[in-house]
Amino acid sequence: MERPQAGPERKLLCLSTIGNAWLQIFTSTMLDTIIVPALPYVLNLSPLRESAVFSARPVSSIIVTPVASWMTEAMGWRPLIIFPGVLLTLGSIVYFYRADFTVYVAARLVQGCASAFIWTAALGGVARTHPPEIQATATGLVMTADVGIAIGPLIGGVLFDWGGTTMLFSFMIVFCAAATVVTAMLFAFFPNDLPVPEHPSESETLNHSTKGYRVFLNYHYVVAVVAVCCIYAFATALPALLPLYWHRKFGLSATLTGLLFSPNAFIKVVVSPVATLLSDFGLATLTGQYSIGLLFASVCLAFIVTPPDWRLQAFLLTLFGIGFGTVDTCATAFAGSKFLADRRRTDYGMSYGLVEQGFNVGVLLGPLIVGGLTEWTNYHTGFMTLGAVGALVAVMAVVSWKTYRPPYPSPRHVSAGEQMLRREQDQLAAALLRGEERGQQGRVVASQVSSVCLS
Numbered sequence: 001m002e003r004p005q006a007g008p009e010r011k012l013l014c015l016s017t018i019g020n021a022w023l024q025i026f027t028s029t030m031l032d033t034i035i036v037p038a039l040p041y042v043l044n045l046s047p048l049r050e051s052a053v054f055s056a057r058p059v060s061s062i063i064v065t066p067v068a069s070w071m072t073e074a075m076g077w078r079p080l081i082i083f084p085g086v087l088l089t090l091g092s093i094v095y096f097y098r099a100d101f102t103v104y105v106a107a108r109l110v111q112g113c114a115s116a117f118i119w120t121a122a123l124g125g126v127a128r129t130h131p132p133e134i135q136a137t138a139t140g141l142v143m144t145a146d147v148g149i150a151i152g153p154l155i156g157g158v159l160f161d162w163g164g165t166t167m168l169f170s171f172m173i174v175f176c177a178a179a180t181v182v183t184a185m186l187f188a189f190f191p192n193d194l195p196v197p198e199h200p201s202e203s204e205t206l207n208h209s210t211k212g213y214r215v216f217l218n219y220h221y222v223v224a225v226v227a228v229c230c231i232y233a234f235a236t237a238l239p240a241l242l243p244l245y246w247h248r249k250f251g252l253s254a255t256l257t258g259l260l261f262s263p264n265a266f267i268k269v270v271v272s273p274v275a276t277l278l279s280d281f282g283l284a285t286l287t288g289q290y291s292i293g294l295l296f297a298s299v300c301l302a303f304i305v306t307p308p309d310w311r312l313q314a315f316l317l318t319l320f321g322i323g324f325g326t327v328d329t330c331a332t333a334f335a336g337s338k339f340l341a342d343r344r345r346t347d348y349g350m351s352y353g354l355v356e357q358g359f360n361v362g363v364l365l366g367p368l369i370v371g372g373l374t375e376w377t378n379y380h381t382g383f384m385t386l387g388a389v390g391a392l393v394a395v396m397a398v399v400s401w402k403t404y405r406p407p408y409p410s411p412r413h414v415s416a417g418e419q420m421l422r423r424e425q426d427q428l429a430a431a432l433l434r435g436e437e438r439g440q441q442g443r444v445v446a447s448q449v450s451s452v453c454l455s
Contacts, residue, residue, distance in 0.1 A: 013134065013138055013141070014130060017125045017190055018142055020081065021145070022142050023179050024183065025118055025143070025146065026145035026146075027084075027085070027175065027179045028111065028114060028115050030148030031088060032111075032149060032152060033150070033153050034156035035053075035104070035156055036239045036257075036258070037157035037254030037255070040244050041254065046375060047241060047244060047375050048371045050240065050241075051368050051371025052368070053101070053108060054108070055363070055364045058115075058361065058364035059364060060109040060116075061356065061360045061363075062357060062364070064112070064113045068119075068120040068121065068356075069350050071120075072353070073350065077349070078187070080117050081122060081125065081187065082180065083121070084122070086180060087110055087111065089177050091109075091110035091114065092173045094106055094110060112360075115356070119353065119355060119359065120356060127336060127346075128194060128346065130194070132337070132338070132342075135338065136276040136279045136286060136330075136337070139276060139337060140274075140275060141276075143325075143332055146268060147268055147269050149239065150261045150262060150266075150268065150321070151261075151265050152258075153257060154258035154262050155171070157255040158255050158258065161253065161255050215340075215343065215345065215347070218339075219400065220403075223393070224331045224335035224339070224355075227291075227327055227331040227393060227397055228358040228362065229362035230298075230327075231323070231324055231390075232366065233362035234301045234366060234390060235324055235366070237382075237383070238317065240370070241382070241383075242304065245379050246310055246313075250310045261317065263321070264318050264320060267318060268322075269325070271329070272328065275325065275326050285404075286334040287330075287334060287400050288401045289326050291400070292394075293324075293327040293330065294327045294394040296322060296323040296326075297320055298323075298389075298390030300317075300319050302383060303316060303387070304316050304320070305380055335351060335358075342406035342407060343407060370382035
């Protein structure tokens with residue numbers, strides 16, 4: 001089957017790249033939390049050591065992500081698309097060695113390497129095959145795959161209660177292998193990348209200091225990445241510590257614990273695409289949505305263990321899904337693609353690599369902060385402290401929301417007259433650049449002629 005031809009006229013969603021990225025993120029996030037219900041029974045660790053198991057995964061991802069970003073920019077995203085499935089399968093096999101703290105950490109380290117390639121290659125592929133006008137919608141659909149974070153405990157709890165770790169890890173291996181096969185089958189249906197804009201934007205033409213990573217040294221971009229960091233710190237601290245808290249305080253079973261995380265997942269699935277659709281249709285900005293969402297999620301997290309009844313705590317966990325879905329999708333879409341689209345750039349390997357680093361830092365620090373504070377004080381202090389940090393970042397995000405002005409916004413959000421004016425500015429800037437280059441060539445020729453005459 002021939003690949004669809006790329007062109008500026010392609011405005012439809014590319015289901016092959018979206019589906020592949022969705023499957024890889026779902027598999028990765030599900031594996032992040034599928035062992036949650038089993039850990040209190042299998043290893044019986046302290047809160048801090050249990051948090052360390054969850055924090056091992058982002059350690060390797062932080063190290064590998066710069067390499068994955070460079071490889072994506074140098075080789076393209078297609079050759080790297082099979083790596084995540086292979087690494088996730090290998091990590092699942094490692095769990096089988098024995099029920100030991102060190103073995104579980106090693107398995108998580110291998111899975112962290114897979115995450116680095118998912119964010120740079122898979123999400124980079126989605127961005128490169130969609131025009132700026134629908135990139136946010138495409139990203140929103142992909143980020144619904146984070147439902148795996150909440151579904152993982154449910155699946156893990158049922159499998160563990162049914163057949164122990166043998167059943168649990170066997171399922172992980174089979175699922176990862178099947179996902180890898182699906183990715184290989186989808187490869188033939190990936191469309192060609194959309195072409196890079198012919199004319200550079202005014203900001204690129206007149207300001208050469210934004211080459212490479214320098215373009216990302218921007219307050220609005222940094223705040224969006226920090227927001228991603230915060231929301232994933234929340235999202236991983238909850239499954240890392242809350243099941244342990246429920247098990248010791250209320251004696252909840254592994255299956256019930258997993259079930260209580262499920263409503264949060266379904267809320268996120270609904271919120272994620274809706275938030276980005278609102279942005280693409282000009283009804284709400286990405287920055288505004290993730291600012292409000294982060295504040296809401298921070299409040300839910302801060303008071304998650306305050307109610308005396310586990311049912312009320314589970315209700316707060318469900319509400320958390322609203323903020324989680326909004327921040328995860330909107331902040332990722334802004335930092336990963338819109339920020340570059342507003343500047344007529346296509347460095348998606350670098351942009352998503354930096355977003356992945358924010359994700360990694362959040363996944364690393366979230367459980368450690370709450371776990372460490374819980375070890376030294378109590379669960380209330382741990383969750384309250386992390387929620388306060390999120391509220392502070394939300395204030396920074398509000399400032400970004402109110403001050404962000406895209407230098408070259410998407411045509412969908414610009415009037416016809418302004419589009420014409422910007423095209424004329426582009427043409428003028430390009431002409432000035434060509435004139436400058438010709439002037440330099442003329443000066444070189446004149447210098448050579450002068451040197452010949454003098455000799």
